[in-house]
Amino acid sequence: MKRLVAALSLLAAPLAAQVDRTKAPALGAPPALHLPAIRTATLPNGLTLAVVEMHKVPVVEIQALVDAGTARDPADLPGLAGFTANMLTQGAGTRGPLALADEIAYLGAQLNAASDFDVVTVRLHVPKRHLDAALDLLADVLLRPQFADSEVTRQRGLLANTILQQRDQPVAMAGIAFPAIVLGAGHPYGHPAAGNDSTPPKLTRDRVVAFYQAAYRPNTTRILIVGDITLDEAKRLFTARFGAWSRGTVAAFPQAAAPAPAARSFLPGRQAGCRAVGDPHRRAGRRAQHARFRDAASVEHDPRRRFHEPLEPEPARDARLHLRRLERVRGATHARVLRARRRWSRPRPTAR
DSSP states (O other), X not given: OHHHHHHHHHHHHHHHHXXXXXXXXXXXXXXXXOOOOOEEEEOTTSOEEEEEEOOSSSEEEEEEEESOOGGGOOTTOTTHHHHHHHHTTSOBTTBOHHHHHHHHHHTTOEEEEEEOSSOEEEEEEEXXXXXXXXXXXXXXXXXXXXXXXXXXXXXXXXXXXXXXXGGGOHHHHHHHHHHHHHHOTTXXXXXXXXXXXXXXXXXXXXXXXXXXXXXXXXGGEEEEEEESOOHHHHHHHHHHHHTTOOOOOOOOOOOOOOOOOOOOOOOSSOOTTOOOOOOTXXXXXXXXXXXXXXXXXXXXXXXXXXEEOOSSOOOOOOHHHHHHHHHHHHHHHHHHHHHHHHHHHSOOOOOO
């Protein structure tokens, strides 16, 4: 093993001598980016198809992008677009929600709908041999959703629970508060996508159907198809199922400007809602500032020479409770001192 290491070191020595460590290595040419070809077609009703052929695996991925995102929520009912998108897969055509789910599972497919600020995405993933049957289900979901009263009531209750549970999730609350602070609550992107506490009682079947009929149109829908399929085949399949989908006039996408940033002022010293932390002996320039914090009212002093200002005034303390706390602290301190003394009083072993 030692001989092998020695031989490798001898071989590496000439190579290391040839490398100039004073200069950065030269970068080679970037690799070429080869994107697959995208072939598009538009049906007579305005429905746009975009096909990317990939015949290595016999599966097809389809995404229908409908211009019906949460930015189109009415001012009096935030969350209506997301609720409508969720209701698409809760019964369509002649199948209820359970029958629709069973049929999707039988085909080995995945079919779901989700919304964001801009669009509603209806996604279908299916093996190629079941593509015809799966497209029938996709057509039912997009063109013939049931919006049954019983399902609207059930989903409305689930939405109310979701909105209530978000209050205990800091990350979810931050995602709701950030757009409202930056863009303003009146901006199309400023309200929560799921709505607020006033949303569930206002969600009725009539409001859902009216929003669906106004926003879901073929001329504002794009179909992206990737997989073992050709453009001619896609045109034939989608014309047979979506050719009768009538186009219509959709309201323009809402536009709104973000509010102007509010003026901010930073005061050296006490400031409402802020904490001032520092060490007066660390930087000489801050000694006077920390002295003001130490002498100010409602400011606590830490024996470790650090100061902080509580965000809220502390309630009045019970004198007896305060004495008990002091006794516990004194007892714990005395116990630590005794342990330290015992530790240092032990005889140390002498060096031999």
